[in-house]
Amino acid sequence: MAQDRFLDRRDAGRQLASRLLSQQAWPDTTVLALPRGGVPVAYEVAQALGAPLDVFLVRKLGVPGYEEVAMGAIASGGVRVLNEDVVRRAGVTPQAIAAVEKREEAELNRRERAYREGRTPAPIQGRTVLLIDDGIATGATLRAGLKALRALSPARVVVAVPVAPPEVCRALRSEADEVVCLLTPPDFMAVGQFYRDFHQTTDEEVRDLLARAASPPEKE
Incomplete structure (x- = not known):
């Protein structure tokens, strides 16, 4: 069933990363997450792409x-x-x-x-920016984020989400350079409908994932 498509946000992020990597290469890319729920999704994408991760607060x-x-x-x-x-x-x-x-x-x-926690913001100007959330319902916050993001002069802005209503994905294509939605179910009622585990992401989880993403990879 569609409701079981994603185990949790990390699983959604891995599936989203797989789709993104199958479409193109992502050089000079910064991954921005809309907190809090977008951070676990974006963490997996940033890890797969080898890109810096940051939050974009709106x-x-x-x-x-x-x-x-x-x-x-x-x-x-x-x-x-x-x-x-x-x-x-x-x-x-x-x-x-x-x-x-x-x-x-x-x-x-x-x-x-x-x-x-004192870290400098990830670079945006002149780069491709992947703007990620755990899903979109109305798109109001994300649209506001898109308008604000343009003022920071990215080369390109790509919205990438695990799930959103089909009409919202269509509307966003007129505002972003590209939109990637893994699921666009016609029976969409709420983002959590498409996750088995949709517990509220905490501030502690956000801090932990951002800190891990900023740490240099361990040498084998």
């Missing part, structure tokens, strides 16, 4: 009073993108935008410090 900027409505986003690298149409329609003042941004920036910075 924080939605919600309209005050209607926080579920995104008026923009901030992301790793000091990037901010605003949806001017939403800002104008909602009548959000520059002062209100600044207040929301300050709050979300504090949380983004806290997570970056916690996850990176």
